[in-house]
Amino acid sequence: MGIRERKERERERRRQQIMVAAKRVFAEKGLNKTTMEDIAREAELSPGTLYLYFKNKDELYASLSLRILQYLIIRLEHVNKSKSLEPEQRIESLTDALFDVYDFDPLMIINMFHLQSSETLKNLSEELLTEIEDLSRKSLNIITNIFEDGIKSDVFIDRHPVALADILWSLFSGVILWESSKKIIDERKDYLRETLRIAFEVFNRGCRKKKDS
Amino acid sequence: MGIRERKERERERRRQQIMVAAKRVFAEKGLNKTTMEDIAREAELSPGTLYLYFKNKDELYASLSLRILQYLIIRLEHVNKSKSLEPEQRIESLTDALFDVYDFDPLMIINMFHLQSSETLKNLSEELLTEIEDLSRKSLNIITNIFEDGIKSDVFIDRHPVALADILWSLFSGVILWESSKKIIDERKDYLRETLRIAFEVFNRGCRKKKDS
Amino acid sequence: MGIRERKERERERRRQQIMVAAKRVFAEKGLNKTTMEDIAREAELSPGTLYLYFKNKDELYASLSLRILQYLIIRLEHVNKSKSLEPEQRIESLTDALFDVYDFDPLMIINMFHLQSSETLKNLSEELLTEIEDLSRKSLNIITNIFEDGIKSDVFIDRHPVALADILWSLFSGVILWESSKKIIDERKDYLRETLRIAFEVFNRGCRKKKDS
C-alpha cells in the first residue's frame, strides 16, 4: 500500500468518525439546533478540524444522506441481480433490503428527510448535489424495475410502477419517521420493527392480485 | 356579543393573519432561513407585534402544526360519528378525511416533523406542548377505533389496530414528505394526489380479508 | 373648591398612585430591569396612562427621589427652626428626622442611589433636574448649618461642617443600602433600626468634644 493510499484511507477514517458523531447529534437535535461545536465535541475533535473534511455544515449534513443512499444501492443491486427469482420473492428481498438499511443506520432515515428542504440544498456543492440526485434516481429505478416485472408477470395490480416504488419508500421512511417522532426508536425498538413488518405485509397483500391462499 | 368576546375574536383573527403569513414564508424559505422580520413583513406587521401573539419563533412554527391537527380532529370526529356505516366505508371516509387535510394545508405535514427535535420542544410553552400531544393522541385514537371495529367485524386482517393506524398515518405523511422532497408538490400536484390515491388503495386492499375478485 | 382645583387634586392622586407602584417595582428590580409595563401592572393602569403623568421612564424615576427630598426638607426645616435648642439636642432632632424619613419611605432611599448615575440624569428635563439639585443642596445646607452651630459652640470637633453633614447623610443612606443589599429590610426590620440607632450613636459620640459622662 502506497503512502498516498494510506493517507487516503486515514482521511476516510476521519470522515467516518465525524459523520458518525454528526449523525447522532443531528438525529437528536435536528439540523437547525445542532452546532458545529456540538458535532466536534461528540467527535472529540476541534471545530476547525471538521472543515478539513467537509466544506461546510450543510455539506456534512448531506454527506450523511449520501452514505445511506450508497448502502441502499448496494443492497438493491444485489436484489436486482437475482433475476431468476419470482417477482413475489424479489419483493420480499426488497423489503428485506430495506430492513437492512434500517438496521445499518436507523437514525439516518430521519436525517434524510431534513435534507428535503430547499434551504439546505442551496448550499451544497454542485458535485455533491448531483451525486445525491443520481443515487436517489438510481435506487428508485431499481425498485421501479422490480414492480414493472411484477406487473408484467400479472402478479401485481396494474398501477404505475413508479408510484408503487414511491409508495414503498414512503411507507418505509414514513413509519420510521413517525415512530421516531413518537420517541420510541430506542425504548421500544421491537415495536418499530413489528410495525415495519406489518406495514410491509399490508403493502404486499395490497399489491398482489391473488390472495395468499 | 360582549366587548370581551369581540376582543378575543379580534385577537384570534390577528393570530391567524400571522400564521398565514408565517406558513407562506416558512414554505418558501424553510424554518432556518426564515427570519421573524420576513414573517412580519409578509404579515404587514412589525416584528415586535409577532411576539404579542407568539412566545417565540419555535412556538409560532409549532402553532402551524397545531392548526392542522385541529382540522384533522374535526374531520376524523365526523368520520367516527357515522357508526352506522360498514367498516369498509368508514375506512374510505378516513382516507377521504386525510385527503381533505392534505388539501387544507399541503405543506404543513412537513412542518409537523420538525417538531420531533427535543431542542425545538424546549422552547415551547407547556400549554402548547400539552395541546399538541393531546390532539396527536386523540386523532390516533380515533383512527385506531375504526380499525378495531373493522377487525372485530372480520373485515380486516387481525393485526394490532394501533399498528394499522400508525401505518396509515405514516403512509399518508410519508408520501407527502417524499413527494415534496422530489419537489413536485406544486409543479405536479396531480401526481401527488394520484400517488396518494394509489397508496390508499393498496393499503385498503392489503388490510381487507377478502380480495376484490 | 373650583373644578380646576378638583381636577388638579385628582391628577395628583393619580401621580401618587403611580409613584407608589413604581417605588415598589424599582426597589425590587432596579431601574434597568423594571419595565414600564411592570409598573403599569402594579399600579393597575395601562402603560399608556403612565405617560399622561410622567414624560418618560427616567422622569418617573426621578420624581420618586424628588418626593422623598421634599419630605426630608420639611422635617429638616422643622429641626432648623428650633434655634433655641442646644446643638446637641438639635443633632438628636436631626437623627430623629432621618429616622422619620426612613419610616416615611424605606424603599426610596435605595432608589435615590440609582439616580446618581449620570446616564439617568441625562434624560431628565432641565426643570426636574434643577429642582432635584436645589432640594439636595438645600437639605445639605440645613444639616451643615446645624453642624456649624455645634462647632461654634465648641460642642463638636472642629472639622469642616460640610464634610460632617455629608458623612451623616452617607452613614444614614449607606446603612440602609447595605442592610437592604443583605436582604433584611423586610425580614429583620428591627435589626436595621437597631443598626441605624447604633450608627447614629457612634457618630454622635465621635463628633462630640466631651464624653457623655
Add this chain to the structure above:
Amino acid sequence: MGIRERKERERERRRQQIMVAAKRVFAEKGLNKTTMEDIAREAELSPGTLYLYFKNKDELYASLSLRILQYLIIRLEHVNKSKSLEPEQRIESLTDALFDVYDFDPLMIINMFHLQSSETLKNLSEELLTEIEDLSRKSLNIITNIFEDGIKSDVFIDRHPVALADILWSLFSGVILWESSKKIIDERKDYLRETLRIAFEVFNRGCRKKKDS
C-alpha cells in the same frame, strides 16, 4: 510551566483585559447605556469574544464586583494577621485597608450596589453567585472579629460587633457613593479622601470608650 498552565494564564489575562475595558465603559456610561459592543470596541475585541469569557452582560458586570471583593479580602487578611497589635491600631489598619481598596478601584463600589437587584442575580451563574456571597461574608467576618477583640479588650463600646462592622462598611461605601453622586470623584478626589478620613476619624472616636482628652 506546563502548556495547560500557560493557557490558563493567557485566559486569565484576557479576562482582565475585558474587565479593564468594561470598567472604563461602565464608569462612563453606566450599566444600562453600555452595550457589549462598546466594551468590545474598548477592549479591541469582537463582541463574540466577550462571551467566551463571560456568560452574559450581567455576569461581566458582577465580575467587576468580585474583583474588588477579592482585593478587599487580601488586605483584610493582612490586617487580621497582626494579632500582636492593639485593637486601636488594628482598627487603624482596617481603615487604611479600606483606603487601599478605594485607591485600587474608586468607582467599583458603585457597581457593587447594583448587585442587590434580584433580577440581576437571576442572570448570574450559580458559581459566581456563591463566590460573591462567600467573599462578602468572609470579609464581614474579618471586620467583625476585630471589633470583637476591641470590645473584649474594653477599648470599644459594648455594641454588637456585627453591627459595628456593618456600620463601618456602610460608612465607607456610603461616603463614596454619596460623593460620587455629587460628581466629584474625579474632579475633587482630594475632597473625597478628606471626607473619608474625617468619617473614619469620627467613627473611631465614636467607638472608643476613652476620649482623646
Add this chain to the structure above:
DNA sequence: GATGAATGAGTATTCATTCAT
C-alpha cells in the same frame, strides 16, 4: 494535519413610547 480562540455578520427578542379608539 489539528487546534481552538477569535471573528463579526446575522437575528431573535425586548421595551420605551405612541396613537387610534
Add this chain to the structure above:
DNA sequence: TATGAATGAATACTCATTCAT
C-alpha cells in the same frame, strides 16, 4: 382621560467559519 395594541429601533447573544500557531 384611559386604553393597550402596535411599533421599530436598539441590542444581547449565537454560531458558522477562519487562521495563526
